[in-house]
Amino acid sequence: MNGTAAPTRVLVLNSGSSSVKYQLLDMADESRLASGVVERIGEEGGVPDHAAALDRAAAELRERGLGLDSPQLAAIGHRVVHGGTRFTAPTLITDEVVDEIERLVPLAPLHNPANITGIAVARRLRPDLPQVAVFDTAFHATIPEAAARYAIDAETAEKYGIRRYGFHGTSHAFVSAATADLLGRAPGDVNVIVLHLGNGASASAVRGGVCVDTSMGLTPLEGLVMGTRSGDVDPGVLLHLERVGGLDTDEVDRLLNKRSGLLGLCGANDMREIGRRMAEGDESAQLAFDVYVHRLRRYLGAFTAVLGRVDAVVFTAGVGENSAAVREAALRDLEPLGIVVDSVRNAVRAAGPRIVSAPSSRVAVAVVPTDEELAIARDTYELALRQ
Numbered sequence: 532m533n534g535t536a537a538p539t540r541v542l543v544l545n546s547g548s549s550s551v552k553y554q555l556l557d558m559a560d561e562s563r564l565a566s567g568v569v570e571r572i573g574e575e576g577g578v579p580d581h582a583a584a585l586d587r588a589a590a591e592l593r594e595r596g597l598g599l600d601s602p603q604l605a606a607i608g609h610r611v612v613h614g615g616t617r618f619t620a621p622t623l624i625t626d627e628v629v630d631e632i633e634r635l636v637p638l639a640p641l642h643n644p645a646n647i648t649g650i651a652v653a654r655r656l657r658p659d660l661p662q663v664a665v666f667d668t669a670f671h672a673t674i675p676e677a678a679a680r681y682a683i684d685a686e687t688a689e690k691y692g693i694r695r696y697g698f699h700g701t702s703h704a705f706v707s708a709a710t711a712d713l714l715g716r717a718p719g720d721v722n723v724i725v726l727h728l729g730n731g732a733s734a735s736a737v738r739g740g741v742c743v744d745t746s747m748g749l750t751p752l753e754g755l756v757m758g759t760r761s762g763d764v765d766p767g768v769l770l771h772l773e774r775v776g777g778l779d780t781d782e783v784d785r786l787l788n789k790r791s792g793l794l795g796l797c798g799a800n801d802m803r804e805i806g807r808r809m810a811e812g813d814e815s816a817q818l819a820f821d822v823y824v825h826r827l828r829r830y831l832g833a834f835t836a837v838l839g840r841v842d843a844v845v846f847t848a849g850v851g852e853n854s855a856a857v858r859e860a861a862l863r864d865l866e867p868l869g870i871v872v873d874s875v876r877n878a879v880r881a882a883g884p885r886i887v888s889a890p891s892s893r894v895a896v897a898v899v900p901t902d903e904e905l906a907i908a909r910d911t912y913e914l915a916l917r918q
């Protein structure tokens with residue numbers, strides 16, 4: 532490359548509630564030049580706040596000779612958790628866009644402020660560069676009203692923006708498209724159920740590349756059982772805890788977000804530890820696994836009915852990509868739905884996208900590693916090139 536070649540590098544920033552992850556990619560060949568994470572923001576032994584975390588990330592890149600001042604940097608992409616109904620596609624960041632993301636803070640009080648700080652610091656460091664916001668909610672903007680609306684008083688819902696937004700959208704979009712690729716078919720021709728099973732977990736129903744339903748809702752709390760989040764509970768549980776248990780709002784929030792899910796059921800939120808304990812005959816670990824799998828099967832059945840025809844069920848993220856036991860249990864005895872897992876293929880540990888169903892399975896079962904940073908970098912680069 533000579534000195535006048537157009538810059539092709541994209542920095543992706545993912546500012547979470549207590550960590551900042553970054554990746555530098557060269558979009559000429561989509562190679563990863565650097566990646567890192569600054570953790571424990573605001574905690575003992577960590578950096579004091581998000582601005583300090585971003586400074587640390589910038590310093591780490593500079594030490595590797597990949598500083599933000601590089602003329603090879605084409606753009607910076609930011610993961611933004613909540614785009615509300617306003618943002619339905621990756622968006623070039625302007626002052627007005629930042630104001631709008633700010634207005635959405637009540638919908639994502641833990642996440643959007645961190646994202647806004649990330650954007651502010653990056654714009655201060657490189658005001659000359661295009662910066663792009665890629666929203667976790669955007670892929671779900673196509674969900675029809677019948678699936679997006681909660682059956683509550685319409686005026687109240689409207690006043691407070693209460694509807695299903697969905698999250699992990701970048702992952703669901705990336706993985707559903709990659710699954711079509713793996714099947715050798717056009718995305719528009721395939722119906723896919725995506726099971727994103729990480730520490731957070733969500734399912735989505737994607738018809739011909741278009742999302743038509745998803746398990747997360749107004750917040751990332753609804754749906755599947757997660758590492759520390761409950762997923763679906765009867766809303767009456769909250770009322771009961773407040774009325775009878777005397778818990779206040781913050782206590783209920785902490786209970787459902789931080790002390791529930793796998794952790795709440797058995798004291799461990801890592802599926803590897805749960806697997807080890809199950810092998811030793813630990814009953815609470817077994818119960819946690821069973822509740823987790825039961826919930827998955829409910830969503831699988833529901834989204835099968837939503838889609839009508841399912842071409843593939845695809846597993847992704849930490850648990851989905853690595854736990855053969857979860858995949859096997861989630862799909863056991865589903866031959867009547869056209870789903871037959873090949874136990875040998877399913878048990879093989881591998882890194883790339885792969886099919887783990889039997890040749891006789893009408894529905895393909897796939898494992899496709901997600902790559903949200905690459906997806907964000909692609910969206911960012913594409914928008915930057917149009918500037």
Ligand code: AMP
Nearest residue numbers: 729730800801802803848849850853854
């Ligand atoms: P993620 O949020 O996608 O990074 O996923 C993190 C979760 O993946 C961890 O909390 C673990 O429960 C799970 N995980 C990671 N590796 C494995 C593995 N080899 N087997 C089972 N679960 C795993």
